[in-house]
Amino acid sequence: MYLPDRRADVESIELTAEDGTIRVEGDVGTLEELPALEADPRTGAHRVPAFRYAELRATLEDRRIPFEDRVLSLEELPSLHSAYELRPYQKEALEAWLGTDRWAENGDEHAPAGVLELPTGSGKTVIAIKAIERLSVPTLVVVPTIDLLEQWAGELEREFDRPIGRFGGGEQRMAAITVSTYDSAYLKADSVCDRFGFVVFDEVHHLGGVSYRDIARLLAAPARLGLTATFERPDGAHEVLAEIVGPLSSRVGVDDLAGEHLADYDLKRLEVTLTPEERAEYDHNQEVFTDYLARSNIQLRSGSDYQELVKRSGTDPRAREALLAKQRAREIVYGSEAKLDALEGVLADHRDDRVIVFTAYNDLVYDVAERFLIPAITHRTGTGERREILERFREGTYSRVVTSNVLDEGVDVPDANVAVVLSGSGSEREFTQRLGRILRPKSDGGRALLYEVVSDDTAEERVSRRRRYPRV
Numbered sequence: 001m002y003l004p005d006r007r008a009d010v011e012s013i014e015l016t017a018e019d020g021t022i023r024v025e026g027d028v029g030t031l032e033e034l035p036a037l038e039a040d041p042r043t044g045a046h047r048v049p050a051f052r053y054a055e056l057r058a059t060l061e062d063r064r065i066p067f068e069d070r071v072l073s074l075e076e077l078p079s080l081h082s083a084y085e086l087r088p089y090q091k092e093a094l095e096a097w098l099g100t101d102r103w104a105e106n107g108d109e110h111a112p113a114g115v116l117e118l119p120t121g122s123g124k125t126v127i128a129i130k131a132i133e134r135l136s137v138p139t140l141v142v143v144p145t146i147d148l149l150e151q152w153a154g155e156l157e158r159e160f161d162r163p164i165g166r167f168g169g170g171e172q173r174m175a176a177i178t179v180s181t182y183d184s185a186y187l188k189a190d191s192v193c194d195r196f197g198f199v200v201f202d203e204v205h206h207l208g209g210v211s212y213r214d215i216a217r218l219l220a221a222p223a224r225l226g227l228t229a230t231f232e233r234p235d236g237a238h239e240v241l242a243e244i245v246g247p248l249s250s251r252v253g254v255d256d257l258a259g260e261h262l263a264d265y266d267l268k269r270l271e272v273t274l275t276p277e278e279r280a281e282y283d284h285n286q287e288v289f290t291d292y293l294a295r296s297n298i299q300l301r302s303g304s305d306y307q308e309l310v311k312r313s314g315t316d317p318r319a320r321e322a323l324l325a326k327q328r329a330r331e332i333v334y335g336s337e338a339k340l341d342a343l344e345g346v347l348a349d350h351r352d353d354r355v356i357v358f359t360a361y362n363d364l365v366y367d368v369a370e371r372f373l374i375p376a377i378t379h380r381t382g383t384g385e386r387r388e389i390l391e392r393f394r395e396g397t398y399s400r401v402v403t404s405n406v407l408d409e410g411v412d413v414p415d416a417n418v419a420v421v422l423s424g425s426g427s428e429r430e431f432t433q434r435l436g437r438i439l440r441p442k443s444d445g446g447r448a449l450l451y452e453v454v455s456d457d458t459a460e461e462r463v464s465r466r467r468r469y470p471r472v
Helices: 050-062 088-098 124-135 146-160 182-188 204-208 213-218 238-244 276-295 303-312 317-334 337-349 362-372 383-395 428-438 459-468
Strands: 013-018 021-025 038-040 045-049 067-070 113-117 139-143 165-168 171-173 177-181 198-202 223-228 248-251 265-272 355-358 400-403 418-421 448-455
Touching: 013 050, 021 050, 045 050, 050 067, 050 213, 088 113, 088 124, 088 248, 124 139, 124 146, 124 198, 124 223, 139 146, 139 182, 146 165, 146 177, 165 182, 177 182, 182 213, 198 204, 198 213, 204 213, 204 223, 204 238, 213 238, 265 337, 276 317, 303 317, 317 459, 337 355, 337 362, 337 418, 337 448, 362 400, 383 400, 448 459
Parallel strands: 013 067, 113 223, 113 248, 139 177, 139 198, 165 177, 198 223, 265 448, 355 400, 355 418, 418 448
Antiparallel strands: 013 021, 021 045, 038 045, 165 171
């Protein structure tokens, strides 16, 4: 790469990666103040540690020094997509980190670098997955244990639907996205220094150890993200982390998340598409409803406006027809074939989990119960039968339940760890507080997971946004 607006009085410089360093060839006279630039008497070139790559390139650009960049050798990746949706504080943390990007003006190339400090259980992994999605470049994730390696690898495979490399646990297999233990990364960093554009350090405080620091120093990856619940170390090693990973870019404390934000579940939003027949019927019924509102000069700004429309339907046949059309449109959206197909996929992915399926309509409850042979709970379910279903769910005899009203009755199901919302109201209270009480972490410390299945390009999208982010 040659800078277009370069100084003509300076010789072009060439940058290449070599054994955990950046080899700098050419006139380095204007780079003398650059920290860690050292002459290499064996080759006549100069070198800097690989982690200085982003700083070196930024310096060259700032001084308009022409250079050819041959440092990174990255596999082409398609744009990645994760179904996770960030909560407001997670989004703020991600945006704060992205705001450190030193190459933001260079097209598709990015070099944000920093550490996020968030409490345990606040979803740091989800933020990292969304960061990987945003950058969509070859990424190395470094974790402290084999268990975490397997958890990360499994999650990344599910999210991005691609093979994930592993360094550790008896495997040394590299892929565009690779997860490594700190021990394996320490042994491999110099040999793969040019193969990743992004590196994520989970539990980044481990890098404070003298040996592990070399992992960050030997990698050229310009984009760097550290995750931790405790950035500062008593020995002052966090100052080293700020140098080799990046400064603390966002800090969220436990008190900041007390209440609704420190929930115990993560959210995945699955968008599905109506069939052509469903779409035609949906559009027709929506048109009947909206045409009546337009002809009658009615605007639905609140629940009381809707109640007034219901009252009018008692004496106005056209109002009744409009309400029935609206009801039919909702039933099409909430019970679409694609939603049931999506539910089938979720149930297959969570065979070993305890799953609750929530819907807004009893008919859909029974459709789900019949199709997937799942016990159902509705207002029609007798007290004794309901108690028996929930007790068997608690003890593990049943691993799945479908319901339209468990939330309304405040039933506590502490061992549920996966929920699927096929349909619901726009109530934030229903969506967050009640689900938050029902979905608890598993006894082993795992997080619960909430799937929201939404029919795209329908009124349900607005309902979904309103119930999740009513004040955003």
